[in-house]
Amino acid sequence: MKTFKLGGVHPAENKLSAGSPIREAALPKQAVFSMFQHIGAPAKPVVKKGDEVKVGTLLGEAGGFVSAPIYSAVSGKVNKVDVALDASGTRRMAVYVDVEGDEWEESIDRSTDLVKLSDHPELDAKTIVEKIKNAGIVGMGGATFPCHVKLCPPPGCKAECVIINAVECEPYLTADHRLMLEHAEEILEGVECIMKAVDVKVGYVGIENNKPDAIALMTEKAKDHPNIEIVPLKVKYPQGGEKQLIDAVIGREVPAPPAIPINVGAVVQNVGTAYAIYQAVMKNRPLIDRVITVTGKSVKNPSNLLARLGTPFQQLIDECGGLPEDTGKIIGGGPMMGKALVSLEVPMTKGSSGLLIMNEKEARRSEPDPCIRCAKCVSACPMGLEPYLLAQVSGLHDWETAENNDITSCIECGSCQFTCPSHRPLLDNIRLGKSTVMGIIRSRNAK
Amino acid sequence: MNVILIAVIVLGGIGLVSALVLFVASKKFAVHEDPRIAQVSEVLPQANCGGCGYPGCSGFANACVKAADSGSLGDLNCAPGGKAVMEQVAGILGLQATESAPKVAVVRCNGTCEARPRQVEYNGAKSCRIQQMTGMGETMCGYGCLGGGDCVDACLFGAITINPETGLAEVDESKCTACGACAKACPRSIIEIRPAGPKGRRMVVLCNNKDKGAIANKACKSACIGCGKCVKTCEKFEAITLENNLAWIDPEKCKMCRKCEEACPKGAIKGFNFPPRKPKAEVAEAAPSAAPAVPKAEAVSPEAKQD
């Protein structure tokens, strides 16, 4: 069984909601659309208070090349354009829409019939990329990198294969798993779209071995797509990391930053992104909703919800049996890389792959002991770094040593801290070091 | 006898040869340094705080000597050493010390645990900069003191502490040298290096919140809500400006009348080291009009200016 070479850990999977089919979440009373739903420049609001909007109406236009437009996922009236607390824990610009009815823009094809790319030869690479760009699609695994940027390789680079990330290596999350079980054909059409957009003939879908039903179904459906290969992978975190996935599937290692996957000829997209691309290209439907896993050991009814963007998390948790009494931590995303939220008022965004409720006992970290230099973090690091050293020099503010030891290669997967027997906050310190060193490098390059 | 002789000769010989080598080396590899650098270094506090902008005290001494060659110390200033040290340095270099007003670090946050309730609990590495990465921190104020103690770690003089009751950083003015290390360490730029003011008296807006009034008000009872009352009060001197919903007092223009302190509905403006306001408070109680207080405040200011 294929997997990536260096390091990795295996957290308890806890896929509580794997058996629960995707159901549609109710419309919220008020939806809040953050203008910061992606990495890069924020979107610029193009509506004002009192404007009538429908599902699919443009709310914010892209603020640059590395940016994405934001569409309304509900119909109603714009209440205000103001700051709102978002999943990053800060207050940033957002559009508030009071929901009235459920009117859709005419251009969106809402039928569920499968439209095949092979039936539409008029869609060439340029049109597909343009459609993806206009639909506001971003990486839906959680990184939220604008999708069209990856589909426009920088000059001198040529994509050789498309790799679809259906690994879902984060514990608890099952959104991608359910999506594959319920929309396998649409996903494969989406993969065809991506392959056509970057003009390659080879596509892989990497799926971890703990989803045998999805592997079987996808392999079955992929018979109609001779260019797409389903690759089962050994269960190991962080296989869903872009670089780890490329290593696992095609055995190539992406060099240290500033190199990117396209330098080794790979274009990686999440399986949720592939589905969104299918809808954008074939159905003219911008990114307005996504599947989100609402889960946790104390949650009454762990589910996979198809929810409109902008829905407050409070409503999603209410649909799954309400917030449990013993809640200690609310996490947007998975337990390894997700972000702890300060409030349930926060609206869901394009990158919200999960909402995880932890009880207080699980949530609280143990008191750190001194480092016993056991080297387990070194063995666990998928990037071949020395987390104990990076954390130590970051704590001492020795940025030079940190840079010399490749702190910027860290992918912040958390394997080191997960495995540390002394419960040391390794990644906390490494993040501090990484962001400071990146700042130093930026200012040096600016000179 | 023979053995002793051999031992003496051998050891003596080794000693002689080594001495010769050392002598030659000391002559050949001698580094000529301006003797004034060593002299200046001697009078510096040797705290190596970096407050002057040079790496350590020897770097500063070097810069002083270089500046002296061009005729003036310019704006070179050793914050921890203060006036006394700079006079000594100037004396060594045969110059006149430039006058520089004493400064002090001010923590511009008054969001005590009471005024600014902790909504969530931060459970990670003890550092403001790391806590800042979680977003808002423990309170709903994205601008206030996090209480993680990065400034405490940065201070070489033990002048700053976190008060466990208020959860805020507090500066001990007697120890603060205004080197600026704390201001650099604070991820939210709450600490400002301000002129200490005459007799140590100064007016400061103790808030850093740039949110709109309603949000700031919800997050913290003593937040500056950007209402602009203080700006109106200070129309005469124009010492107070309002930017991004946050008032700021220009220490150069402030006349220490303390009217803004009374005008602020949130108690976000505070005067430091003023004598207690007892007589005024009595007057205010007797007659609600604030009029009698005005001449009094004005009477204070010229006095303060002279000092």
Added chain:
Amino acid sequence: MSKLIISLSPHVHGGDSVQKNMYGVCIALAPALLASLWFFGLGAAIVLATSVLACVCFEWAIAKFLLKSNRCTICDGSAVLTGLLLGFNLPSNLPIWIIIIGALVAIGVGKMTFGGLGCNPFNPALVGRVFLLISFPVQMTSWPVPGQLTEIGADAVTGATPLALITAGQLDKLPQTTDLLFGQVGGSLGEVSALALLLGLAFMLWKKIITWHIPVSILGTVAVFTGILYLINPATYACPLTHLLTGGLMLGACYMATDYVTSPMTHKGQLIYGVCIGFLTVVIRLWGAYPEGMSFAILIMNAFTPLINTYCKPKRFGEVVRKEAAK
């Protein structure tokens, strides 16, 4: 509902802890402990109990009264482990007061001086043992012959150990290999039964407390090096198997050299460390003044660990490609 907790990711932990690792090693030492009780009886029990108790007491006292720290460090099991390992390195007839001095040096000088767990450059148990070996050479090198279950102290009959025979060149008097394997020979408490120690090693590898790199590289180097010498001249040099099974080699390779704090962090570094220890051990055994070189070899390489850590970096992800690109 109480206040929500926030922190940066990751929000879950694997559940490993310092205690689990330390007591894991203690459990791995259980077969050797039983073997030592079987061969040396009451004497072994007294030595081990004294050593463990003294180490724990000294750690507690130093932390409380000298370092004035509020952390309870004795619960993490590292002092127990140091005590156990120190005891394993002593002969069963050693007077109690010498053991207590050894424990004081091990914990006081070897560990707490540097700031306690995680900061010590040298293996504390070995610091204690080497201190005793140099200070009390007679008591430390008169090993009782096994099987005297109730004889304690000076009454026990002592005999030469296999290593002393090797150093003396009396290869014909060496005991049977099976005796070496099971422990029917003279020696320090924990050294005698190679089989029991190997059982413990297997347990530690299974529990992933340690990786194979250090023990295998040490044992491999010793086997290869002595093997070459044996092939050159079997009359002067003992066969590799004898070397592997005698003295503190097995104990050192499996439990002392693998000490987390004092061994290198990367697999490459661990291999270098192991090979050097193996080499030094054989050199000291065959040509040095002491019959046993394991303790010294480990201590010498402990001193090199920071250097190894500085120069042996793990293979970074994408490094191969980077080098190719440079070409």
